[in-house]
Amino acid sequence: MDIDDFSLEPQKEELLLEIPNISTSISLIKPEDPSCNAVALTPSAVKYLIEQNIRVFVQYGFSANSPYSDSDYADAGAEFVDKFPDLAILGKIIIKFDSFTEEQLIVVPQEKIIFSTKLPNNLSIEYIKILNSKRIVSFAGVLLKDAIGESLVDKIISESLSDLGFNVALSSLLLPIVETLVHSPNIPYALQKNMHLIQGIYTYKAWLCSQIIAEKLNLQWRDILSLCWDLN
Numbered sequence: 196m197d198i199d200d201f202s203l204e205p206q207k208e209e210l211l212l213e214i215p216n217i218s219t220s221i222s223l224i225k226p227e228d229p230s231c232n233a234v235a236l237t238p239s240a241v242k243y244l245i246e247q248n249i250r251v252f253v254q255y256g257f258s259a260n261s262p263y264s265d266s267d268y269a270d271a272g273a274e275f276v277d278k279f280p281d282l283a284i285l286g287k288i289i290i291k292f293d294s295f296t297e298e299q300l301i302v303v304p305q306e307k308i309i310f311s312t313k314l315p316n317n318l319s320i321e322y323i324k325i326l327n328s329k330r331i332v333s334f335a336g337v338l339l340k341d342a343i344g345e346s347l348v349d350k351i352i353s354e355s356l357s358d359l360g361f362n363v364a365l366s367s368l369l370l371p372i373v374e375t376l377v378h379s380p381n382i383p384y385a386l387q388k389n390m391h392l393i394q395g396i397y398t399y400k401a402w403l404c405s406q407i408i409a410e411k412l413n414l415q416w417r418d419i420l421s422l423c424w425d426l427n
Contacts, residue, residue, distance in 0.1 A: 220250040221377055222286030224279060225257045226293045232260045232358050235292045235312055236373065237366040242271035249377055252276050252285045262359045288376055300325045308376055312336040312348060312365065320412050326398040332382060333398040336369055338405065340394055383423040393419055
């Protein structure tokens, strides 16, 4: 009998919110669309993070329609939690493939980092106001560009990979950024460790940092470097 036959399905249980080191933890949130076949981080990426002494909390059903199962994440060492408000408290970084809803943002604690692959479909002035009122650092993978200005995420999508290949490629792109953010004491330090973050962060210190979003919504914006080091 193969040792994998002894893999345990994650069991639901109440989790006491007494986390000794919340500064090195992430929460993975299931998508709104139950047919979504993508995950921001694969089980192997989660295993790697856990081996770096990062606690990983996963919402039940996180990988429901992807090539992976909840048990794959349990085998990697993830801890399962049911409710979004608990996950929002537990993770220094809250990660989701699709965008966060306004209802979710309302319960996210002050000064958290939210990390999604996509920008909100319903991106609005009100959405930005909620983020900035809580001084939330917001990151979107789709904002990452290559040397000629093309979206790296869109390039992965256009390569017509299998579901498994797409998830592995996306996770490989996002993992170094997640690792930098979770290990860094603050955003200026993280930027020095991984300059890709300059492209992906779009709200920081109650400011909009993306010129593209600012022009779309007719809002003021500030370059994130000026916010971090007061260069302007």
